[in-house]
Amino acid sequence: MAKGLDVGTMNILSAQQDGNDTVFVQQRNSFVEIEYSDMAEQMLSRSEVLHIRKDDKVYVVGDDALNFANIFNKETRRPMKHGILSNDEQSAIPMMKLIIEQVVGEPAYPDEKLYFSSPADPIDSDLSTLYHQKTIESFLDDMGYDSEPINEGMSVIYSELADNNFTGLGISFGAGMTNVCLSYYAVPVMKFSVARGGDWVDEQAARATGTPVDKVTSIKEDDFELDFTTDVGGVEGALSIYYENLLDYVIENIVTEVDEEDVEEGLDVPVVVTGGTSSPSGFEALFKDHLEDANIPFSISGVTHANEPLYSVARGGLVAARSDEDIDHDEADEEAEAAAANE
Amino acid sequence: MDECPRCGGAIEELSLGDVSTVTCSRCGYADVPVEHLPAGEEPESWRDAFNRFYKE
Structure with missing residues (x-):
């Protein structure tokens, strides 16, 4: 056994193997505060809505938080911002700890391997990811x-480019930031992040149209589609404009950060795009089109969108966790064999 | 634990489904230790690396 954990600004997801299947557990990384009443708590418990009661408040946590925020016209609170623990949210640490524990569950045995995602330091802000990374590591080790x-x-790269010897350019469009990594035979040659992602798109579209951010997020996640031509006006019009701007911004930064020397001469690099922010229909086509227009300093063999x-x-x-666990097991087997031979 | 061992403030307990945690709203204490020791892994010797190479 071993586990993978995506500690995302919008969603926290765990992955583990069950026979030939990979099982994912997902929870939205947000909560909303509502006034406590006996009736409200009974209704929440009966409807199996994940919630925490504290004094005269009830916190609805996870996927239901967005629905409740829209119904009660409140804003969701987010434990993370720009890919790391939010310094604006006083309850960030206990909320993150609870959601992570709920998503990963108890380890199957002591010291079970778990690899959790951590962003690269962003090149367009002076945010440091160290405090976030060390805090999440401490939660998990304590468990x-x-x-x-x-x-x-x-x-x-590990997830999507196994058939290409873990060589290529991986781009994760998350909610809080966008992470980019160029890998050559599973060795990262260049990695960086930019502090813009789906949240930035939502915030700009909300500001432009005077719509609550949570409403914009719901529209984006429900049936929003990207296309080469869209109509102006409305939340969808604003989302299209800021999505295109995000793509251009990420591509501009790839051009700036990747040197020709980073890529072996004559090598055609596969590019894979993924992340929740890349989910809208039409994203892949728009990204390909903008990438072709850019002055990328290496040859690209193709662009794929994760399934x-x-x-x-x-x-x-x-x-990564399973691979690491195999190495540990092999070393333990070798040590046991050597000990037996010495006896 | 009713009192925060760090600042003496009141400790709050939060639970979500089957899991629970404590927190101090005054100082942020969360009862989770942070390791500050060096990773401490012995570097592999060249002899071991060569042996592994020939074995493979």
């Missing part, structure tokens, strides 16, 4: 796991 951080972009963009990062963590 009894042997946890290791894995760069989010590298996790994408299950929400699950890529957790799956990559699982691949």
Whole structure:
């Protein structure tokens, strides 16, 4: 056994192997505060809505938080911002701890390997990811796991580019940030993040149209589609404009950060895009079109979109954890064989 | 634990489904230790690396 964990600004997901299947557990990384009443708590319990009661408040947690925020016209509170623990949210640490524990569950045995995603330091802000990474590692180790951080972009490579010797460019469009990693035979050659992702798109569209951010997020996740031509006006019009701007921003930064020397001469690099923010229909075509227009300093063999963009990062963590666990088992077997031979 | 061992403030207990945690709203204490020791893994010797290489 071993586990992978995607610690995302919008969703926290775990992955583990069950026979030939990979099982994912997902929870939205947000909560909303509502006034306590006996009736409200009874209704929540009866409807199996995940909630926490504290004093005269009830906190609805996870997937239901967005629905409740829209119904009660409140804003969801988010334990993470820009890919790391939020410094605006006082309850960030206990909420993250509860959601992570709920998603990963108890370790199957002491020191079970678990790889959790951690973003690269962003190149467009002075945010440090260290406090976030060390805090999540401490939660998991305290639960009894042997946890290791894995760069989010590298996790994408492990998940999506196994058939290409883990060589290529992986781009994870998350909610809080976008992570990019160029890997050559599973060795990261270049990795960076930018502090823009789906949340930035939602916030800009909300501001432009005077719509609550949670409403914009719901519209984006429900039936929003990207296309080469869209109509102006409304939330959908604003989302299209800011989505295109996000793509251009990420591509511009790839052009700036990747040197020709990073890529072996004559090598055609496969590009894979994934992450929850890449989910809208039409994303892949729009990204390809903008990438072709850019002055990328290496040859690209093709652009693919992950089949299950929400699950890529957790799956990559699982691949890394299982590989690490195999090495540990092999070493333990060798030590046991050597001990037996010496007797 | 009713009193925060770090600042003496009141400790709150939160539970979600089957899991629970404690927190101090005054200082942020969460009862989770952070390891500050060096990773401490012995570097592999060249002899071991060569032996592994020939074995493979």
